[in-house]
Amino acid sequence: MHGLIDKRAEIVGKIEALQAQLAQHMADLDSLERSIRIFEPDIDLGDAPVKPVPPANAAFRGEVQRFLLDAIRKSDVALTTLDLARMIMEARGLNTSDKALRKLIGTRTGHSLSKLRQKGFVVAEKANAGGLLRWQMTGKQGDDVGGWRNGSGG
Numbered sequence: 001m002h003g004l005i006d007k008r009a010e011i012v013g014k015i016e017a018l019q020a021q022l023a024q025h026m027a028d029l030d031s032l033e034r035s036i037r038i039f040e041p042d043i044d045l046g047d048a049p050v051k052p053v054p055p056a057n058a059a060f061r062g063e064v065q066r067f068l069l070d071a072i073r074k075s076d077v078a079l080t081t082l083d084l085a086r087m088i089m090e091a092r093g094l095n096t097s098d099k100a101l102r103k104l105i106g107t108r109t110g111h112s113l114s115k116l117r118q119k120g121f122v123v124a125e126k127a128n129a130g131g132l133l134r135w136q137m138t139g140k141q142g143d144d145v146g147g148w149r150n151g152s153g154g
Contacts, residue, residue, distance in 0.1 A: 064088065064112045069137075072122060078134040080127050085109040 033045055071087050072079060087104040089096045091141075096102060113135055116122045121136055127134040 064108065065116055068109070068112055068116065068135075069121060072135055072137050078125065078127075078136040080132050080134050081110050081113060082088065082106060082132065082137065084113070 021114070036043060038046065067088060068084055071084060085102065085108075086096055088094075088109060089102065089105050094101060094105065110133075112132070113122060113124070117124060122135050123138050124133040124135050
């Protein structure tokens with residue numbers, strides 16, 4: 001019972017934080033619309049395009065690789081693919097108990113680690129008989145991962 005009450009309190013706190021965030025976004029939108037109307041008073045903003053927000057598990061190019069390199073670099077021990085996937089999920093505020101999402105992020109983490117291995121930034125060793133890999137840094141620095149500046153290169 002105590003756990004359920006704690007979970008309820010957590011969810012209520014999240015709802016209140018989201019309501020505060022929504023109120024701030026509404027105020028920002030109102031200010032922008034007033035500014036637009038200064039230049040074009042008769043504009044119909046109802047037809048203005050809406051830019052979709054990317055899903056929470058989407059990442060910008062090179063972002064995951066940079067996160068992985070940073071996590072591996074800071075760790076005193078070699079980390080498994082599953083450890084790293086869980087760290088990514090926690091850092092992004094994703095539900096770590098969602099099995100389908102955990103599998104998806106684990107697969108994406110594995111692909112990113114494979115690319116880092118191909119580039120020579122990390123090495124892997126088998127962690128168990130099931131094929132789970134444990135990752136650690138090589139001597140090569142990974143500062144240019146993802147390409148030139150914003151990760152747009154290969």
